[in-house]
Amino acid sequence: MRLLKDQQRVASGYFDTTIYLDGIAGTGKTTAAIERVKELIRSGVPADSILIWVPQANLAMPYRRALQRARIDADTNVPTTTIGKLAYEMTDLFWPLISDDEKFNFGDKFGRPNFLSLELVQYYMTKFLGPEIELRDYFNSVHISRNRLYTQIVDNLNKAALVRFEPDKIGDRLKDALGDSVEQSYIYDDAQETASLFRQRCLEHNLLDFSLQVELFVNHLWPLEQVQNYLTRKYRHLIVDNVEEDTPASHDILRDWLPQTDSALLISDTGGGYRRFLGADPINAETLCDQCQVHITLDNHRVMSKELVALHDQLDFSLDPSKTDEPQSDADARDAIAYAPDINYQPQMIAWAAEHIASLVHDQGVPASEIVIMAPYMPDALRFSLQRELDAQQVPHRSHRPSRALREETASRTLLTLARLAHPHWNLPPNKFDVGYALAASINELDLIRARLLADVLYRNGKLAPFTGIKNDALTQRITFDLGMRYQVLFDWLQAYQAQDPLPLDIFFSKLFGEVLSQKGFGFHGQTDAANIAANLIDSAQAFRQTVSEIEPNLDIPTEYVKMVEEGVIANQYLRDWEDDQRDAVLIAPAYTFLLTNQPVDYQFWLNVGSSGWAQRLYQPLTHPYVLSRQWQSGRRWTENEEDEAHRQTLAYMALGLIRRCRKQIYLGFSQYSEQGYEQRGDLLMAIQTMLRRLNRSDAHA
Amino acid sequence: MNHLPEDFIFSQSSLQDYVDCPRRFQLKYLLRQRYPAPEVDDLLEFERRMAQGERFHHLLHQHAVGLPAEVLQKRIDDDEVRRWFDTYLANGLNDVPERRYPEYSLTIPLGAYRLLAKFDLLALSDDKALIIDWKTSRHVPRRDRLQKRLQTIVYRYVLAKGGTALNGGQPIPPEQIEMRYWYADHEGQLVSFAYDAAQFEADEHYLTCLVREIEERERFPLTDDTTRCAYCTYRSLCERGITAGPLDEWELDEPTDLDELDFDFDQIAEIEF
Numbered sequence: 009m010r011l012l013k014d015q016q017r018v019a020s021g022y023f024d025t026t027i028y029l030d031g032i033a034g035t036g037k038t039t040a041a042i043e044r045v046k047e048l049i050r051s052g053v054p055a056d057s058i059l060i061w062v063p064q065a066n067l068a069m070p071y072r073r074a075l076q077r078a079r080i081d082a083d084t085n086v087p088t089t090t091i092g093k094l095a096y097e098m099t100d101l102f103w104p105l106i107s108d109d110e111k112f113n114f115g116d117k118f119g120r121p122n123f124l125s126l127e128l129v130q131y132y133m134t135k136f137l138g139p140e141i142e143l144r145d146y147f148n149s150v151h152i153s154r155n156r157l158y159t160q161i162v163d164n165l166n167k168a169a170l171v172r173f174e175p176d177k178i179g180d181r182l183k184d185a186l187g188d189s190v191e192q193s194y195i196y197d198d199a200q201e202t203a204s205l206f207r208q209r210c211l212e213h214n215l216l217d218f219s220l221q222v223e224l225f226v227n228h229l230w231p232l233e234q235v236q237n238y239l240t241r242k243y244r245h246l247i248v249d250n251v252e253e254d255t256p257a258s259h260d261i262l263r264d265w266l267p268q269t270d271s272a273l274l275i276s277d278t279g280g281g282y283r284r285f286l287g288a289d290p291i292n293a294e295t296l297c298d299q300c301q302v303h304i305t306l307d308n309h310r311v312m313s314k315e316l317v318a319l320h321d322q323l324d325f326s327l328d329p330s331k332t333d334e335p336q337s338d339a340d341a342r343d344a345i346a347y348a349p350d351i352n353y354q355p356q357m358i359a360w361a362a363e364h365i366a367s368l369v370h371d372q373g374v375p376a377s378e379i380v381i382m383a384p385y386m387p388d389a390l391r392f393s394l395q396r397e398l399d400a401q402q403v404p405h406r407s408h409r410p411s412r413a414l415r416e417e418t419a420s421r422t423l424l425t426l427a428r429l430a431h432p433h434w435n436l437p438p439n440k441f442d443v444g445y446a447l448a449a450s451i452n453e454l455d456l457i458r459a460r461l462l463a464d465v466l467y468r469n470g471k472l473a474p475f476t477g478i479k480n481d482a483l484t485q486r487i488t489f490d491l492g493m494r495y496q497v498l499f500d501w502l503q504a505y506q507a508q509d510p511l512p513l514d515i516f517f518s519k520l521f522g523e524v525l526s527q528k529g530f531g532f533h534g535q536t537d538a539a540n541i542a543a544n545l546i547d548s549a550q551a552f553r554q555t556v557s558e559i560e561p562n563l564d565i566p567t568e569y570v571k572m573v574e575e576g577v578i579a580n581q582y583l584r585d586w587e588d589d590q591r592d593a594v595l596i597a598p599a600y601t602f603l604l605t606n607q608p609v610d611y612q613f614w615l616n617v618g619s620s621g622w623a624q625r626l627y628q629p630l631t632h633p634y635v636l637s638r639q640w641q642s643g644r645r646w647t648e649n650e651e652d653e654a655h656r657q658t659l660a661y662m663a664l665g666l667i668r669r670c671r672k673q674i675y676l677g678f679s680q681y682s683e684q685g686y687e688q689r690g691d692l693l694m695a696i697q698t699m700l701r702r703l704n705r706s707d708a709h710a
Numbered sequence: 711m712n713h714l715p716e717d718f719i720f721s722q723s724s725l726q727d728y729v730d731c732p733r734r735f736q737l738k739y740l741l742r743q744r745y746p747a748p749e750v751d752d753l754l755e756f757e758r759r760m761a762q763g764e765r766f767h768h769l770l771h772q773h774a775v776g777l778p779a780e781v782l783q784k785r786i787d788d789d790e791v792r793r794w795f796d797t798y799l800a801n802g803l804n805d806v807p808e809r810r811y812p813e814y815s816l817t818i819p820l821g822a823y824r825l826l827a828k829f830d831l832l833a834l835s836d837d838k839a840l841i842i843d844w845k846t847s848r849h850v851p852r853r854d855r856l857q858k859r860l861q862t863i864v865y866r867y868v869l870a871k872g873g874t875a876l877n878g879g880q881p882i883p884p885e886q887i888e889m890r891y892w893y894a895d896h897e898g899q900l901v902s903f904a905y906d907a908a909q910f911e912a913d914e915h916y917l918t919c920l921v922r923e924i925e926e927r928e929r930f931p932l933t934d935d936t937t938r939c940a941y942c943t944y945r946s947l948c949e950r951g952i953t954a955g956p957l958d959e960w961e962l963d964e965p966t967d968l969d970e971l972d973f974d975f976d977q978i979a980e981i982e983f
């Protein structure tokens with residue numbers, strides 16, 4: 009791609025100073041930054057002295073790909089990081105500098121840190137807080153699930169670390185701004201108590217969750233000369249992308265670091281800040297502009313068609329009551345959108361979307377990867393329906409689900425059911441339905457009906473019986489000898505296993521997978537997805553065992569793990585899930601997830617346009633993204649007006665951000681009634697209708 | 711037909727896998743197929759050794775960034791690792807030049823792709839460039855075997871080809887390069903390999919041909935050496951056996967390809983649930 013003049017300045021100039029680069033999405037900021045990295049390397053700068061810093065790991069992917077493809081006759085292995093990764097690496101490396109410091113009170117001052125994955129955070133939340141919540145009747149007026157309670161407690165601790173206030177001030181901040189009623193104040197007190205208790209227990213056991221890693225790094229390691237020298241001497245050139253999506257903790261480190269670099273490029277996406285709910289602070293990011301010697305703004309939009317630019321401006325006008333001058337566009341905003349009028353119910357909307365996608369892919373030759381389908385939330389039911397319709401239309405699709413319960417996957421459920429069968433001493437016998445299901449998934453060609461028959465006859469009192477246990481010839485024939493023998497192989501393996509000392513669960517899974525389930529004739533043989541899920545489950549069980557056995561060597565680890573999974577623990581996120589997500593397929597994702605991939609596409613399908621979810625935050629009674637931000641002035645009260653303004657802003661950011669990431673057209677899908685049968689009249693729909701009426705009126709006047 | 715993605719990166723482990731078994735290379739790196747069967751029979755012992763190896767490498771990294779040895783020694787709770795660390799302190803850094811780069815990675819172009827090397831330690835002086843690989847394996851392999859391993863070939867070649875930025879903008883002459891395997895479990899026994907221009911040319915030819923061969927392959931056949939399958943997680947997929955081979959007879963006795971930490975420790979918000 010040819011660079012424009014200002015992009016060129018960014019790419020090949022100012023190698024000895026600091027630049028602040030801004031502009032809306034699609035103006036080529038990242039493209040210019042990638043070229044800058046290449047130029048730095050070509051000029052002799054060692055690749056490993058450049059650091060690419062992004063707010064979340066997947067945003068570094070365009071850099072990695074471009075550098076891997078670059079035709080440069082030198083090393084291009086430029087490290088990439090996030091505040092989380094940096095905090096983890098520095099805490100791991102320099103742990104001995106802080107672990108025996110009295111002020112932290114770590115339980116084992118000379119022991120190693122135990123880094124908590126997402127799964128383990130959930131486990132220890134349940135373990136440390138569950139009994140206390142029961143005993144002290146915390147949150148008795150809050151009616152949301154335990155998992156959601158825990159996530160909000162974690163969220164509060166994360167905010168304290170990322171915004172940099174004391175974790176024991178969470179409750180006070182929330183109460184001062186929002187504690188109107190006694191009941192609400194109690195909730196914030198309980199939120200404080202539970203957060204403090206979790207932190208205290210983590211310190212006792214050297215358990216480091218994300219918030220503690222960030223806190224240790226930002227507040228205690230970074231100020232040490234040895235650590236700061238290590239980082240600032242190693243990385244002489246910084247490229248910080250999407251600084252507006254990053255947090256005050258990152259900004260503070262950068263503020264110290266900038267004067268110590270040879271060069272730095274800070275990139276801000278004007279109008280961004282989508283990660284506010286994760287502590288992103290675009291206003292704080294702007295203060296870094298003053299720290300930079302050069303300020304460049306890119307304003308030449310290279311993504312949106314002129315119709316989409318018109319749509320962007322018109323919708324912006326509709327969404328912002330402070331704007332008085334109607335935008336003048338040289339194209340018709342209506343040409344940028346397509347919609348089906350008169351759809352009453354969601355299934356019709358889904359069918360409409362799938363038909364149009366099929367036509368784009370099959371008739372117009374649009375690559376499937378240039379299409380995204382999104383909704384404010386993507387519940388399983390909606391996702392499954394979309395997948396089914398797209399399958400029927402033979403359109404490849406992929407779905408990025410940021411959070412998935414481990415137990416949801418067939419392969420994991422199968423392994424867990426077989427584990428229960430193989431360990432009768434756990435006293436966790438699976439139910440007959442699960443046994444039938446597991447047999448169908450384990451034995452190739454065994455359908456669910458025959459698998460259930462097998463379970464009916466051969467599964468009694470928590471135990472399987474051999475195939476020869478079937479005395480009914482008709483049934484034996486119906487199952488077939490061949491499938492019966494495969495059942496017998498599985499049965500024999502489980503019997504032989506029980507004759508030995510039990511193995512750790514992950515090792516049991518691995519052997520069962522390798523020696524039976526993935527052998528020819530069995531359900532996992534050559535099944536890519538099942539093997540992948542099994543691999544994730546094995547990693548998860550292994551990490552669980554390694555950490556938990558360190559903390560409580562006498563605990564019955566396998567049953568603890570099984571219970572945790574059954575309770576719906578959300579699986580760890582792996583970077584490889586993003587990396588592997590490169591297939592030519594239509595992406596199905598929540599709107600935020602798409603926005604945060606920061607990759608434009610040709611066509612977007614917005615579903616449930618009438619939903620209020622486009623503007624409203626989730627109901628989060630224990631936390632608050634605005635009050636726990638650095639922009640919040642202590643002592644103020646959060647008002648209803650502010651709540652309304654926050655909704656409006658959320659919607660505007662989201663809708664305009666999406667339009668800026670579209671090249672050709674947006675399809676608007678709305679049904680009069682939601683899945684639950686309510687009429688849908690959300691703010692996004694209202695704004696679009698207002699815009700259309702205004703445009704139609706000006707046509708009439710003309 | 712070329713199956714390789716444009717941004718493919720070769721490494722010593724992927725090339726070694728290819729040389730050992732083209733099908734394994736295809737499954738692991740092209741199809742990125744995970745297949746979590748056991749690699750060896752005694753997985754717990756295997757895991758223990760891997761953890762010891764990781765712990766040892768981590769200690770050396772901490773020492774290299776300036777943490778005092780006594781501070782680190784106080785925190786070692788494994789006798790074997792302590793013995794290894796003491797051995798390292800006694801002789802691991804003998805004749806090692808002062809300009810040191812621990813845990814250093816380099817990539818260089820190789821054909822239309824890139825080749826990556828991850829060095830445990832690079833140490834440079836005006837007339838010497840030393841690559842050290844810390845080994846914690848129980849056996850010291852035969853010299854002729856080590857010489858043929860892709861690690862020996864790739865590491866020296868990558869440094870000669872890509873070390874320019876570390877050497878004041880000048881390529882490092884092959885004659886200055888030495889690759890040193892240091893065996894912690896054998897009192898720091900060394901197996902060293904010098905380098906020269908002729909070997910560099912031979913390696914370049916070999917590696918380029920290897921990559922071209924991979925690029926042009928229509929099929930990725932299963933290895934003829936079926937003993938390898940006993941230690942390969944794909945054995946059921948290839949229908950090459952049921953159980954994993956004994957750990958004690960495993961040729962390498964050390965994992966060469968420690969998977970990088972892949973967790974996303976970053977926070978996840980409730981809105982994503």
Ligand code: SF4
Binds near residue numbers: 734933936939
């Ligand atoms: S099982 Fe054998 S043939 Fe199959 S990939 Fe492994 S080494 Fe190659």
